[in-house]
Amino acid sequence: MAATKIIYGTAWKKERTTALVVSAVLHGFRAIDTACQPKHYREDLVGAALQALYDAHGFKREDLYIQTKYTPVGGQDQSQPLPYDPRADIPEQIQASVQTSLKNLRTSYLDGLLLHSPLGSIAQTVTAWRTLVSLQASGVVHKIGVSNTYDVAILETLEREGGRRPDVVQNRWFEGNQWNNDVWAYCVKHGIQYQSFWTLSGSPSLLSHPAMRAISSAKGCTDAQVLFKIAQTHGVTPLCGTTNEQHMDEALAVEKLDFSDVQPLVENVLKIIRD
Numbered sequence: 001m002a003a004t005k006i007i008y009g010t011a012w013k014k015e016r017t018t019a020l021v022v023s024a025v026l027h028g029f030r031a032i033d034t035a036c037q038p039k040h041y042r043e044d045l046v047g048a049a050l051q052a053l054y055d056a057h058g059f060k061r062e063d064l065y066i067q068t069k070y071t072p073v074g075g076q077d078q079s080q081p082l083p084y085d086p087r088a089d090i091p092e093q094i095q096a097s098v099q100t101s102l103k104n105l106r107t108s109y110l111d112g113l114l115l116h117s118p119l120g121s122i123a124q125t126v127t128a129w130r131t132l133v134s135l136q137a138s139g140v141v142h143k144i145g146v147s148n149t150y151d152v153a154i155l156e157t158l159e160r161e162g163g164r165r166p167d168v169v170q171n172r173w174f175e176g177n178q179w180n181n182d183v184w185a186y187c188v189k190h191g192i193q194y195q196s197f198w199t200l201s202g203s204p205s206l207l208s209h210p211a212m213r214a215i216s217s218a219k220g221c222t223d224a225q226v227l228f229k230i231a232q233t234h235g236v237t238p239l240c241g242t243t244n245e246q247h248m249d250e251a252l253a254v255e256k257l258d259f260s261d262v263q264p265l266v267e268n269v270l271k272i273i274r275d
Contacts, residue, residue: 004065005232005255007031009197009241010046017042020243021049025064026057028252033170033195033239035069035116036101039077043068043104051106066105067112067168069147070097070128072119090124091131098135113141114170117148122157129162143167145193150177152186170195173236174202179273188235196231197239200224211268218262221250228254230269 008029013020021032032050035041050066053059070093073086084096101110113132119125132144145168149155159165169187171180173196187194206212207223215226228251231238240251259266 004031004193004237006228006251007033007065007067007195007237007239009239010034010042011040011241013045013241013243014042015045016243017045018049018052021046022052022057023245024248025049025053025059027245027248029240029248030063031065031067033067034105035071036083036097036104037069037071037076037116038080038083039071039075043101047103047105047107061107065111066107067114067143068101068105068110069114069116070094070132071116072128074120075116090119090127094128094131094135098140102140109139110141112143112145112168114145114147114168115149118146118154122154125154126157126162129158133163143193145169147171150180150183152182155183155186155192165190166192168193168195170197170239172196172198172202173231173238174198175206176202181274184236193237194235195237195239197241199227199231199236199238203227206269206272209269209272211265211272215259215262215265215269218265219257219259221253221257225250225254225257226269229257229259230266230273233259233266234270 008024010017010021010033032046034043034046036043076082083100084093113135115128119128135141136144145166147170149169150171155166169183169192171183173180184194207227212223212226216223228238232254242248
């Protein structure tokens with residue numbers, strides 16, 4: 001499938017997950033992000049949505065990019081059924097989590113698998129990463145990566161000690177963390193897909209800034225579309241978790257926007273982000 005420009009995020013959708021994922025795909029999303037973490041995701045209901053898309057709407061598995069995550073014990077709600085035995089060692093946890101995800105998502109492979117966060121120590125994180133590398137080598141997983149990883153040194157260690165560089169980094173990219181500039185730049189330099197979340201909800205000051213408003217006024221689009229377009233043009237693949245169908249359409253329309261005639265205004269926004 002073509003390169004992914006935007007991803008539908010399924011966190012916090014609860015019982016609405018199936019209907020919203022079906023709606024997102026019918027509106028035009030072709031990449032879905034979830035996690036094997038009952039605390040915040042209903043991965044099983046993502047799978048139900050996928051089955052509905054195959055059965056009722058003519059989609060095939062290869063039409064969609066499906067990405068999930070292994071969530072360490074510290075990120076799980078242990079009052080809920082866990083996707084693995086928390087007493088097992090890390091490689092066994094990851095293997096069990098992946099088997100749960102394959103069952104939930106009704107698929108024989110994953111397009112993407114991320115570590116939901118670094119583990120308690122760098123040694124544990126490297127151990128987990130090596131397990132992802134082996135899963136990728138087996139063909140069960142196509143792309144591997146990390147989420148919530150804000151230190152370039154960790155990414156360098158994964159390559160040096162863990163066997164390979166990540167294909168994907170998924171982080172908060174918003175005004176509250178100064179746009180994660182170091183990791184973002186590292187990913188752009190090394191051809192790593194940088195996926196962003198909290199990009200809109202976490203950036204009210206930027207979205208209301210006169211520099212943003214100048215672009216949206218000139219191009220007849222929304223401030224959110226301006227930020228998504230700047231992201232896509234500068235090495236960032238945004239996640240969009242909207243439950244609003246109009247906002248789905250607006251997010252998908254971003255790829256077709258042309259800002260070539262407002263580049264000085266775009267540079268003004270980039271200066272705010274990078275400074």
